[in-house]
Amino acid sequence: MNILADGGVTTPKGFLAGTAYADIKGNNAGKADVALLYSERPCTAAGVFTQNKFSAAPVHWSREIIADAQARAIVVNSGNANAGTGDQGYSDAAQMAALAAEHLGLDRREVLVASTGVIGVPLPMDRMWRGISASKPTAAGSHDFAVAIMTTDTVPKLGAVSVQLPDGTVGHIGGTCKGVGMIHPDMATMLGFLTTDFAVERQFLQQALKAAADRSFNMVTVDGDTSTNDTLLILANGACGNPPISEESDAATTFQNALDELCVYLCKKIARDGEGATKLIEVEVRGAATLQDARLAARTIASSPLVKTAVYGNDPNWGRLLAAAGRSGADLDPNKVDAFIGDICLMRAGQPQAYDHALAVATMKQELVQLKLHLHLGEAFAIGWGCDLTEEYVHINADYTT
Amino acid sequence: MNILADGGVTTPKGFLAGTAYADIKGNNAGKADVALLYSERPCTAAGVFTQNKFSAAPVHWSREIIADAQARAIVVNSGNANAGTGDQGYSDAAQMAALAAEHLGLDRREVLVASTGVIGVPLPMDRMWRGISASKPTAAGSHDFAVAIMTTDTVPKLGAVSVQLPDGTVGHIGGTCKGVGMIHPDMATMLGFLTTDFAVERQFLQQALKAAADRSFNMVTVDGDTSTNDTLLILANGACGNPPISEESDAATTFQNALDELCVYLCKKIARDGEGATKLIEVEVRGAATLQDARLAARTIASSPLVKTAVYGNDPNWGRLLAAAGRSGADLDPNKVDAFIGDICLMRAGQPQAYDHALAVATMKQELVQLKLHLHLGEAFAIGWGCDLTEEYVHINADYTT
Numbered sequence: 001m002n003i004l005a006d007g008g009v010t011t012p013k014g015f016l017a018g019t020a021y022a023d024i025k026g027n028n029a030g031k032a033d034v035a036l037l038y039s040e041r042p043c044t045a046a047g048v049f050t051q052n053k054f055s056a057a058p059v060h061w062s063r064e065i066i067a068d069a070q071a072r073a074i075v076v077n078s079g080n081a082n083a084g085t086g087d088q089g090y091s092d093a094a095q096m097a098a099l100a101a102e103h104l105g106l107d108r109r110e111v112l113v114a115s116t117g118v119i120g121v122p123l124p125m126d127r128m129w130r131g132i133s134a135s136k137p138t139a140a141g142s143h144d145f146a147v148a149i150m151t152t153d154t155v156p157k158l159g160a161v162s163v164q165l166p167d168g169t170v171g172h173i174g175g176t177c178k179g180v181g182m183i184h185p186d187m188a189t190m191l192g193f194l195t196t197d198f199a200v201e202r203q204f205l206q207q208a209l210k211a212a213a214d215r216s217f218n219m220v221t222v223d224g225d226t227s228t229n230d231t232l233l234i235l236a237n238g239a240c241g242n243p244p245i246s247e248e249s250d251a252a253t254t255f256q257n258a259l260d261e262l263c264v265y266l267c268k269k270i271a272r273d274g275e276g277a278t279k280l281i282e283v284e285v286r287g288a289a290t291l292q293d294a295r296l297a298a299r300t301i302a303s304s305p306l307v308k309t310a311v312y313g314n315d316p317n318w319g320r321l322l323a324a325a326g327r328s329g330a331d332l333d334p335n336k337v338d339a340f341i342g343d344i345c346l347m348r349a350g351q352p353q354a355y356d357h358a359l360a361v362a363t364m365k366q367e368l369v370q371l372k373l374h375l376h377l378g379e380a381f382a383i384g385w386g387c388d389l390t391e392e393y394v395h396i397n398a399d400y401t402t
Numbered sequence: 403m404n405i406l407a408d409g410g411v412t413t414p415k416g417f418l419a420g421t422a423y424a425d426i427k428g429n430n431a432g433k434a435d436v437a438l439l440y441s442e443r444p445c446t447a448a449g450v451f452t453q454n455k456f457s458a459a460p461v462h463w464s465r466e467i468i469a470d471a472q473a474r475a476i477v478v479n480s481g482n483a484n485a486g487t488g489d490q491g492y493s494d495a496a497q498m499a500a501l502a503a504e505h506l507g508l509d510r511r512e513v514l515v516a517s518t519g520v521i522g523v524p525l526p527m528d529r530m531w532r533g534i535s536a537s538k539p540t541a542a543g544s545h546d547f548a549v550a551i552m553t554t555d556t557v558p559k560l561g562a563v564s565v566q567l568p569d570g571t572v573g574h575i576g577g578t579c580k581g582v583g584m585i586h587p588d589m590a591t592m593l594g595f596l597t598t599d600f601a602v603e604r605q606f607l608q609q610a611l612k613a614a615a616d617r618s619f620n621m622v623t624v625d626g627d628t629s630t631n632d633t634l635l636i637l638a639n640g641a642c643g644n645p646p647i648s649e650e651s652d653a654a655t656t657f658q659n660a661l662d663e664l665c666v667y668l669c670k671k672i673a674r675d676g677e678g679a680t681k682l683i684e685v686e687v688r689g690a691a692t693l694q695d696a697r698l699a700a701r702t703i704a705s706s707p708l709v710k711t712a713v714y715g716n717d718p719n720w721g722r723l724l725a726a727a728g729r730s731g732a733d734l735d736p737n738k739v740d741a742f743i744g745d746i747c748l749m750r751a752g753q754p755q756a757y758d759h760a761l762a763v764a765t766m767k768q769e770l771v772q773l774k775l776h777l778h779l780g781e782a783f784a785i786g787w788g789c790d791l792t793e794e795y796v797h798i799n800a801d802y803t804t
Contacts, residue, residue, distance in 0.1 A: 119721020313800030319521020
């Protein structure tokens with residue numbers, strides 16, 4: 001399996017994407033901000049969504065569609081989250097689905113909806129309609145789709161994997177995502193869209209998506225703030241003609257591994273492009289008593305403002321690493337812990353080690369900074385991703401709506 | 403009851419404080435960094451400590467002393483946390499107590515120890531001894547004590563209250579604290595020291611201190627990072643000659659209220675002086691189903707990087723307030739929530755309200771920014787305190803050890 005860096009949501013057969021500029025935010029940004037994804041064939045669909053209790057209107061809509069129907073299209077806008085918009089918000093989300101359905105010749109209950117941007121401002125539905133009707137989905141639309149869903153992202157995030165199933169069928173999984181702030185997903189990330197031309201049985205598709213999200217998007221953090229709009233969707237259109245993959249299929253593991261690989265690839269792009277970030281932080285926690293402990297410790301370290309500023313300052317201040325692990329809630333015994341920056345051991349079995357300070361600083365100046373803990377309590381293992389905290393994060397967020 | 407802003411740990415009768423400069427950090431800072439607090443009479447003592455699993459050596463020592471003995475003195479150093487220092491750390495903390503005991507003519511098991519500063523560097527015990535032996539406790543030492551325990555604090559934090567018990571006895575509670583980063587206390591704050599000349603029965607003293615901490619220090623957050631060294635101690639020396647206050651005493655409520663008032667006064671000084679902060683954020687959550695929910699929501703809002711940057715930018719981005727409440731874990735119904743900035747209503751029963759944007763911006767330009775939520779689910783109420791997040795926070799923390 002290899003990542004196709006120039007692949008995306010239209011790499012799998014039978015998927016088309018189109019975008020338009022509708023000035024959804026009303027600030028004449030000029031960048032495309034409405035995006036349509038369309039499958040030429042009916043799909044099974046699965047999704048994971050934010051756990052934030054203020055989940056946005058499009059999340060409510062898409063949860064319903066995922067729960068009780070097939071889907072064939074996704075309509076997305078950037079610039080406005082349609083969150084905190086009360087009853088009007090739900091009605092606008094349903095209307096977005098209806099407008100996209102009308103444009104594509106579908107039923108509105110085949111259309112999933114996602115929105116991202118400012119919270120608390122009603123959607124401009126007139127401009128939305130102009131954007132949707134101007135979108136012309138094509139098989140070459142991956143890159144434009146990835147651009148249209150961006151907000152403060154500085155780079156589009158897309159990729160695909162080519163997969164051969166045990167029976168010889170060759171197909172693809174493609175994906176794209178956005179999000180660089182309010183990132184601390186609690187089921188999925190801000191917005192992520194995946195497609196595959198394999199046939200996949202619905203229940204297994206949901207289970208595989210959740211498992212992949214738990215290993216990827218749910219282990220990314222930029223600022224510890226869980227969004228109201230987190231949504232990760234997958235459409236499987238069966239264009240490959242394979243027998244639908246289910247949990248019992250020989251192909252299940254192959255499919256899961258490919259999905260995991262693509263999701264990890266995409267989620268690292270989120271952390272690397274975190275608001276104001278100059279570095280990707282990768283936190284490895286080994287030897288935890290439980291998977292939950294390993295995940296808790298990795299996420300807490302990756303989200304600690306003090307760890308993040310130390311990484312920005314190339315400061316091997318490993319005390320902050322331990323302090324974050326210690327408050328994470330993960331079970332640990334201070335007298336057993338080993339700690340590393342890259343391959344440099346800073347603490348062994350709870351005792352500080354002499355280390356080459358200049359080498360540690362040089363290691364931290366890399367664009368990828370690896371922080372590792374071994375808890376020596378069990379076999380569980382997790383990796384989390386984050387980014388450094390810089391003055392630029394403050395600049396970006398001190399003046400977002402105004 | 404009125405706060406005596408120029409009072410401190412030596413305002414209650416029979417308490418003396420002294421400090422010295424020992425260059426504990428080894429950077430020729432020149433500021434006093436060793437502090438001694440001494441009671442002329444035996445005291446009952448109580449303490450609450452960090453829940454961080456990497457709790458520091460002095461925390462281990464002081465927990466033991468609080469558990470099994472009376473105390474008469476506290477020795478404190480700034481510049482070095484004596485945390486992450488392995489077995490050597492515990493032996494150094496015990497040695498600090500022994501050196502202070504020798505200097506003051508006490509048994510070492512009457513001496514509590516607290517340290518704050520860099521994690522992972524052994525204490526310089528030779529300089530520690532010179533500092534302790536140079537400290538000359540006096541009844542005028544409150545202010546110097548508050549200065550000596552500071553690290554990145556920009557102002558000393560101290561105060562006292564004068565209290566008349568129902569039987570007519572007049573006495574005092576004095577206190578001081580430090581800490582402006584790694585502030586998200588999980589039992590107490592970085593370091594806080596309280597004294598009183600009332601006689602207080604030990605069990606009630608512990609219970610009253612825990613209750614006061616839960617309403618004050620445990621509701622302050624600067625950056626969400628719980629310190630390894632959080633310690634809040636109180637010594638009650640009985641110099642007033644009152645019958646020891648117990649839970650059943652008429653004086654119990656009077657004492658608790660005074661202690662609460664002083665702790666809230668001190669903890670707001672921490673938030674206001676948060677690293678890089680320009681404003682104090684006060685988050686009020688009313689109408690929660692449980693006290694735990696109210697506290698969770700208030701703390702989560704006060705610690706959200708997106709709320710903090712919005713306050714810095716005078717941006718009435720109330721969506722971030724709701725998003726933080728929604729991820730806090732507190733029970734809430736989005737369709738019941740009212741939200742306010744100061745007295746300006748931005749959302750009522752989950753529906754966005756029209757509001758005067760210019761007035762909201764002006765309200766956020768005040769040095770105290772009040773954010774209020776009413777959940778309309780019950781009667782529980784909590785207040786949390788935090789500060790804005792600025793470029794200066796990043797500057798301070800990107801280059802702390804080096």
